[in-house]
Structures are given as structure tokens and as C-alpha cells.
Amino acid sequence: xxxxxxxxxxxxMGGGMARNLLKAGFEVHxxxxxxxxxxxxxxxxxxxxxxxxxxxxxADLIILCVSKTEDVEEVLxxxxxxxxxxxxxxxxxxxxxxxxxxxxxxxxxxRKAGLRMLDAPISGGSEGAADGTLSIMVGGDxxxxxxxxxxxxxxxSRITHVGGTGAGQMVKLVNQILVAGNMMAISxxxxxxxxGGLDLRKTLEAVKHGAAGSWMLSNRGTQAIVxxxxxxxxxxxxxxxxxxxxxxADALGIPLPMISQIFQLYRSLQExxxxxxxxxxxxxxxxxxAGIQINTIGE
Amino acid sequence: xxxxxxxxxxxxMGGGMARNLLKAGFEVHxxxxxxxxxxxxxxxxxxxxxxxxxxxxxADLIILCVSKTEDVEEVLxxxxxxxxxxxxxxxxxxxxxxxxxxxxxxxxxxRKAGLRMLDAPISGGSEGAADGTLSIMVGGDxxxxxxxxxxxxxxxSRITHVGGTGAGQMVKLVNQILVAGNMMAISxxxxxxxxGGLDLRKTLEAVKHGAAGSWMLSNRGTQAIVxxxxxxxxxxxxxxxxxxxxxxADALGIPLPMISQIFQLYRSLQExxxxxxxxxxxxxxxxxxAGIQINTIGE
Numbered sequence: 001x002x003x004x005x006x007x008x009x010x011x012x013m014g015g016g017m018a019r020n021l022l023k024a025g026f027e028v029h030x031x032x033x034x035x036x037x038x039x040x041x042x043x044x045x046x047x048x049x050x051x052x053x054x055x056x057x058x059a060d061l062i063i064l065c066v067s068k069t070e071d072v073e074e075v076l077x078x079x080x081x082x083x084x085x086x087x088x089x090x091x092x093x094x095x096x097x098x099x100x101x102x103x104x105x106x107x108x109x110x111r112k113a114g115l116r117m118l119d120a121p122i123s124g125g126s127e128g129a130a131d132g133t134l135s136i137m138v139g140g141d142x143x144x145x146x147x148x149x150x151x152x153x154x155x156x157s158r159i160t161h162v163g164g165t166g167a168g169q170m171v172k173l174v175n176q177i178l179v180a181g182n183m184m185a186i187s188x189x190x191x192x193x194x195x196g197g198l199d200l201r202k203t204l205e206a207v208k209h210g211a212a213g214s215w216m217l218s219n220r221g222t223q224a225i226v227x228x229x230x231x232x233x234x235x236x237x238x239x240x241x242x243x244x245x246x247x248x249a250d251a252l253g254i255p256l257p258m259i260s261q262i263f264q265l266y267r268s269l270q271e272x273x274x275x276x277x278x279x280x281x282x283x284x285x286x287x288x289x290a291g292i293q294i295n296t297i298g299e
Numbered sequence: 300x301x302x303x304x305x306x307x308x309x310x311x312m313g314g315g316m317a318r319n320l321l322k323a324g325f326e327v328h329x330x331x332x333x334x335x336x337x338x339x340x341x342x343x344x345x346x347x348x349x350x351x352x353x354x355x356x357x358a359d360l361i362i363l364c365v366s367k368t369e370d371v372e373e374v375l376x377x378x379x380x381x382x383x384x385x386x387x388x389x390x391x392x393x394x395x396x397x398x399x400x401x402x403x404x405x406x407x408x409x410r411k412a413g414l415r416m417l418d419a420p421i422s423g424g425s426e427g428a429a430d431g432t433l434s435i436m437v438g439g440d441x442x443x444x445x446x447x448x449x450x451x452x453x454x455x456s457r458i459t460h461v462g463g464t465g466a467g468q469m470v471k472l473v474n475q476i477l478v479a480g481n482m483m484a485i486s487x488x489x490x491x492x493x494x495g496g497l498d499l500r501k502t503l504e505a506v507k508h509g510a511a512g513s514w515m516l517s518n519r520g521t522q523a524i525v526x527x528x529x530x531x532x533x534x535x536x537x538x539x540x541x542x543x544x545x546x547x548a549d550a551l552g553i554p555l556p557m558i559s560q561i562f563q564l565y566r567s568l569q570e571x572x573x574x575x576x577x578x579x580x581x582x583x584x585x586x587x588x589a590g591i592q593i594n595t596i597g598e
Contacts, residue, residue, distance in 0.1 A: 100495070123506075123509050123510060123511075124509060124510075125510075135505070135506075135508070135509045137505045137506075158505075158508060158509075160501065160504060160505035162497065162498065162501045162502060162505050163496075163497060163498060163501070167496075167497060170491075170492065170495045170496075170497055171492070171497060171501075171502050171505050171506065173491065173495075174488045174491060174492050174497070174502055174506060174511075175505075175506045175509070175510070175511045176511075177484060177487050177488040177491060178484050178485065178488050178506060178511035178513070178516065179510050179511050180484070181480065181481070181483060181484020181485075181487065181488070182480070182481055182484050182511070182513055184480060184484070184557050185476060185477050185479070185480020185481050185483070185484065185557065186477065186480075188476050188480065188555045188556075188557050188558055189473045189476040189477050189480070191553055191555075192469075192472065192473060192476060192544070192547075192548060192551070192553060192555065193469065193470070193473050195548075195551040195552070195553045196399070196469045196547070196551060197462075197466075197469075198461065198462060198466060198469055198470060198473070199461065199462060202459065202461045202462070202470075203461060203470050203473055205459060206434070206436045206457075206459035206461050206470050206474075207422075207434075207436075207470065207473060207474045207477060209434070209457060210422050210423060210434045210457075210474070210514065211422060211423075211424070211474070211478050211514050211515065211518075212422075212473075212474045212475075212477035212478050212481070212514070213477075213513065213514045214477070214481055214512065214513035214514065214515075214516075215509065215510050215511070215512045215513065216510065216513075217477065217513075219510075245491070248491075248495070249491060249494075252491070252494040252495060253494070253589075254490055254491060254494045254588075254589040254591070255588050255589060256487045256490075256491065257487075257560055257588075258483050258484065258487050258557060258560065259487055261556055261557065261560070289553075289554050289556075290552075290553040290554060292553070
């Protein structure tokens, strides 16, 4: 018999994930701050709850998919929050990307309240959420990971238990350092190629299968050279995550020269009103510095 | 009937390439500044020449595989250089990574002397040179590329004609921007993960198949976390190429903030006597900044 699930946060990611839980045969009670987002998921078979506490009240597993650290604290601990009505021993699975340090204190607070928690941030974009092919990086106790596995497998194709509480969030931040850094490399490469008079399409074709290759180059690089900056992941969300990286690095006492610089460049794009563009629009910050625009040549 | 080939420069790359030409049935006349390097290639069937001019004198195609711009100029134009004895209309294929601007003037000088030239820098490392699986990025005229194709195919599995004279060198520099930038992202990610107490092996496993993935992460990242800094490509050679990137960017009038920074970090490792380590030892520059060492945990 499958667990009953409370699902809180039906944004572009959460919506797809809740649908996949329904498809897999789970009973799902949903709640979203903007109520209109619940309707299509209810049509797909979910029960609408009046608030986070109500969504949690029938559930064995309570999945959170919200944006920021404050949002997680709010849906858990404020009035009509999860803690108010959750059954003793319920397991909270937080798929949001939030502060690793805050995650540790949130988990301790929940434990005192008789509840369990895993941090389980996701990557793989809206396509991954819709298709059930997300990657999930899980931090917490082995027994809780085992307990969550059925639900996690309904939403993701790659689930890695990376360590104790907070480790999932830390690995997600490692992921974001790599994504942003690879995009920075691509941005400098494209500006250099453009000013050097190269055909950008042929250039990517020549380098992407070798030692220079990356997921970002094959996917976002090829989008960038046709000036398609439609977001897989927006600059605003990328900045939220890089802010967590820099705050965490500061707390840990380590310098991150490259990520600091990238943060400043994304900041300049946000100030230009480009925060809703895809994170590969980082190349536009380099275009601004260089005073040129990239584009395909010879087509 | 296959062309006769003059091959100049039998270093770790050139040696493997010359062997593959012999295997494919070409007659190959070789010359190397350090004469002892010729012996094993002669054993494999090549003819030893007394100097570059002599290696070129019987050849239709003359392949150069040396280190620096000055080396290319020397073997072509100085006493006993290629130009002295090459047959009119011979095609020079320069597989060295050298300055794109210098390539344009060298090609013009050769054309005046009645010779043809392609810039054809390679990537894929010593394994690729040995296995014949290099990538070659070719700049020059279509007719010359067609003429060179038999020889190129004996040495490489991916040959991309990317544009006119110098374009091959420019694309190679684009490749190096991406390689160095991706390694910088990996270095910051590993330092962050280490100080955050993560298991580095599990961390790479969790992120390398998704949007954070790259050739450098899968290959050099996994080497770095076990502190194996054996070179696929040395820091000294990487620096030579990044110097070309920065000189070319300066000539073109474009800022490259990330690559400038990486150049300085590699410089600090060279001053520590680490220029012979692999380019993934960039992580050691971050270790110096952060005052910690990465290593695997929990094994």
C-alpha cells in the first residue's frame, strides 16, 4: 500500500512532480499559495487542501517544492504550517534549493517536534520534472532515504544519497558552481570566437565532442549562438543559488574568485531587466563588456 | 598512389601521428631537432632526414608538429628550413598550436614562395595521437583541405574545416578557453565540497551526468579527487596556449576576465615548480588560496 503524500508548492517544477506521483498511484493532497495553480493538479486526481497544515495532516510523506529558505520556514513553522497538524513521525522531503546551514537548524527543530526530514534538492529542469527524469541529491539518515525511495523514484531517474542532513543542499550548490562556471567559459569562448570572425556553429561543432565538451555547451551554447535565451533556468533563480553559494563559502571561510565574478556579471544583467532570461544569457554580460554581439555567421 | 610525407617534430604527439601515417601506407621522411627521437620511428619504417629541408625535399605534404610560433618559423624559414628545398606547390600542414595572427603572415610568406599551407591544430592528447583518434580543426582553402584529407584521416577521427587561414588556430584557442574555464569551475566546486565536508566521490557521481557535466569533470575531476595530477596536458603547455589566447584577445580588443584570472593562478603554480603537472592541478592554486587540501573522504 502506497504512502499518502502531502505536496506543497505547485510551481513549474512541483506541478510536474505532483503529476508523476499521481501517475505512480500515490494519494496526493496538494496546497499552493496561489490557489489557482491547484486546479489542474486536482483535475489530474489530487485532493486540494486549505493550507499547508491540512495538506500535511493525512500524509506519511510531506514533499516541499518552494523557492527560498524563508518559504520553507514559513510553510513548516508559521500559522497553518506543516508542524501544526502533521502526524508524529511523518517524513518531510524538502526538494527546494535552500541554505545548507538553515537546513541543519530546520531539521533539528523538526526532530524536536517529533518529525523527520530529508533535504532532497533537484536538478533537471521543467522537462525533467514533467518526464520524471530529475536528479535528486539527498541528505539525511539512511532509514529515511529508504522510506522515501518509492516517492523519489516516481519523480526522478537518478537519486544519490550523498551524506547527512544538509549534504543534499551542499551538493546542489556544487552543481550550481559547475553550471555557472561552465557557462562563463562558454561566454568568453563565444565572444572570442565572434570577434575573431569565426563561424560560431562550425566552431561549436569542432570542439563540443572533445575535452572542451560539456552539457552546457551542447545545450545552452547552441541556444546562445542563435540568440535564443528562453530560460531552462532563469537568471533570477541562478542568482538566488549563487547567493547561497557565496554565503555558504563565506561561512566556511573559502574564497571563490570565479563565482564571485560571475555573480557580479549576472547582477548587471538583472539591473538591465534581464533576470527572467535563461542563465545562458550570461554571454550578454560579456557582450556588454566587449561592445559586440554574438550571432551565427555564414547562414 | 599515396603522397610522400615530410614529418617534422617527433614529440609525444608527433611520434604517434607519424606512426599512424606509416601504418596507413604513406612514405614518411622524418626530422626532429633531438635526433635520438627519430630512431623508434625509423624502426617503424620512416626515412630519417638530415634536416627540415631534406625531410621536405621529397614530399608532397609536409606536416609540422612543434611547440611554439618561433619553432614553426624556424623550421620553415631559417637555414636548412623547409622553404629551402620544398618542391613548388607542396602543402604544409601545421598541427602545432601557435598564434593565429602569426599563422596569417606565415601563410602569406609561404604563398609568395610558391607553397601552400593549412593550419591544423590538434586536440585529443597523447592517447589520441597514438590511437589516431585526434580532433583536427583546419583553417585554409577548401582545395588544400581536400588534398590533405587522406593524411589527416590517418591521424584523426574528427576533422572540421572551420574557415580560412588562421581559423583552425582560433578554434583551437576557443577549445582552450573552454578547457581551462571548465577546470576552474571544477576547482572551485571541489574546494567548496571539501570544506563543506562532502564525500568528493559521491559528489561527482551525483552531479556529473546532469547539467553540471563536462569532459573535464568526468576525466580530470575524478583524477583530481584522488590527487592524481599526472599530465594529459601539462600546465606549461596550457599556459603557452592561454598566453596566445590573451595576446589574441588583446589584439582583437576584447576583455576575458575569467581567463586572465586563470592565467595568473597557473602562473603561481609554475612559480611553485608545478609546470610539469597536469592542467587539472589548477585545483592546487585554489587549495593554496583556501589553505586546505582536497582528498577523498570516507574510503
